[in-house]
Amino acid sequence: MSVSPSQHIVILGATGSIGASALDVISRHADRYSVFALTAHRDAARLAQLCLQYSPCYAVMADKIAAEELRRLLRDAACRTQVLDGAQALCEVAREPEAHTVIAAIVGAAGLEPTLAAVRAGKKVLLANKEALVMAGQLFMDAVDSANACLLPVDSEHNAIFQALPGNYSRMPAAAGVRRILLTASGGPFRATPLAELETVTPEDACAHPVWAMGRKISVDSATMMNKGLEVIEAHWLFGVPARQIEIVIHPQSIVHSMVDYADGSVIAQLGNPDMRIPLAHALAWPERIGSGVSALDFSGIAALSFERPDFARFPCLALAYRALEAGGSAPATLNAANEEAVKAFLDRRLGFRRIGEVIDATLEQAAQCGAACIEAVLEADARARELACIEIDKRSAA
Numbered sequence: 001m002s003v004s005p006s007q008h009i010v011i012l013g014a015t016g017s018i019g020a021s022a023l024d025v026i027s028r029h030a031d032r033y034s035v036f037a038l039t040a041h042r043d044a045a046r047l048a049q050l051c052l053q054y055s056p057c058y059a060v061m062a063d064k065i066a067a068e069e070l071r072r073l074l075r076d077a078a079c080r081t082q083v084l085d086g087a088q089a090l091c092e093v094a095r096e097p098e099a100h101t102v103i104a105a106i107v108g109a110a111g112l113e114p115t116l117a118a119v120r121a122g123k124k125v126l127l128a129n130k131e132a133l134v135m136a137g138q139l140f141m142d143a144v145d146s147a148n149a150c151l152l153p154v155d156s157e158h159n160a161i162f163q164a165l166p167g168n169y170s171r172m173p174a175a176a177g178v179r180r181i182l183l184t185a186s187g188g189p190f191r192a193t194p195l196a197e198l199e200t201v202t203p204e205d206a207c208a209h210p211v212w213a214m215g216r217k218i219s220v221d222s223a224t225m226m227n228k229g230l231e232v233i234e235a236h237w238l239f240g241v242p243a244r245q246i247e248i249v250i251h252p253q254s255i256v257h258s259m260v261d262y263a264d265g266s267v268i269a270q271l272g273n274p275d276m277r278i279p280l281a282h283a284l285a286w287p288e289r290i291g292s293g294v295s296a297l298d299f300s301g302i303a304a305l306s307f308e309r310p311d312f313a314r315f316p317c318l319a320l321a322y323r324a325l326e327a328g329g330s331a332p333a334t335l336n337a338a339n340e341e342a343v344k345a346f347l348d349r350r351l352g353f354r355r356i357g358e359v360i361d362a363t364l365e366q367a368a369q370c371g372a373a374c375i376e377a378v379l380e381a382d383a384r385a386r387e388l389a390c391i392e393i394d395k396r397s398a399a
């Protein structure tokens with residue numbers, strides 16, 4: 001088999017959970033991949049370790065203080081990585097001509113502009129940062145088309161759907177005989193918790209996911225199931241499937257990562273151990289296949305694969321996400337921003353778990369609807385939603 005020349009990789013959000021999984025896969029294939037740039041928010045010590053290990057050309061920190069700290073650490077270790085700072089530098093490394101592949105693994109809205117910069121530069125973009133697509137779906141997909149970027153989903157469900165669709169699929173479900181997308185969900189840590197107990201659950205309870213070890217924001221999103229709501233919107237944009245043809249199926253074992261239901265009654269699923277190195281390895285090497293370090297699925301060790309309907313009363317965030325998708329325009333950006341603020345307040349113990357959905361609902365009610373055709377409109381909707389959400393959080397945190 002021919003091995004392609006070494007591909008230069010940028011990891012936006014290298015110090016996070018996805019960043020660690022991506023670096024693990026890359027380390028296994030030093031002949032194929034080299035690390036060109038790594039970025040982090042404020043954890044200079046961790047990024048310094050990664051720079052010493054992978055010797056990227058560039059490292060980017062969110063602000064000048066963190067960047068100065070990183071420079072000092074690298075100087076002491078005689079590391080030659082060039083350190084940059086700020087949101088603009090994130091966009092610059094994402095569109096560097098020498099970079100071939102950009103792994104978008106920043107959490108939240110902060111990832112939108114650098115991910116879009118990579119898309120506009122026509123890169124191969126491995127998308128983990130679902131919030132970017134939720135906020136600016138139309139704009140994002142238009143940019144993919146006009147720059148002829150190669151957008152590959154890393155979110156395990158969307159990567160599974162991508163694998164279950166025909167190779168020449170082009171966002172037209174009817175033409176491909178696709179009847180439904182079946183998005184699987186573990187149901188999170190509170191799938192069976194008595195409703196009354198949800199009033200008093202803590203950030204630690206919410207972050208103790210039964211299957212996946214992830215960053216804190218997505219862990220809370222999994223507990224409220226807003227993660228699945230965001231994923232419905234993500235699937236809509238990635239695969240051109242209307243909301244009514246995207247169904248959520250609860251599957252607590254997280255072995256089936258999602259399915260495509262075809263007109264003839266065939267259902268094609270992708271299965272595997274729940275480990276993000278699988279979708280990352282798939283997307284890195286696509287259309288080839290490489291090892292991910294994940295062990296083979298042991299069918300005799302799986303007691304059962306079970307499937308249930310989601311409980312929309314227990315998880316109001318699901319209906320809020322469908323509502324925002326149906327409303328279109330700036331509504332998904334509003335939903336995302338209100339959710340980010342509410343999750344932050346919950347993690348800071350300023351807001352109860354069950355108030356998260358209430359804050360998002362109230363924000364969606366009050367925010368003026370506008371279009372989302374340009375980045376300025378999306379960022380404006382995001383900022384306005386954060387203001388409204390903070391007012392709603394304050395009302396509830398005093399109680």
Ligand code: NAD
Nearest residue numbers: 013014015016017018040041106107110128129130214215
């Ligand atoms: P994480 O919190 O572990 O890591 C986030 C990364 O983003 C870190 O490197 C952090 O330094 C960086 N970052 C955070 N805020 C930033 C800012 N304002 N500016 C610049 N950088 C910033 O999160 P994660 O679990 O790795 O998730 C990353 C993304 O991938 C999220 O969008 C999440 O929804 C998605 N995702 C994660 C998983 C998973 O298993 N962890 C699965 C599917 C999708």
Ligand code: MG
Nearest residue numbers: 155156157231
């Ligand atoms: Mg997912």
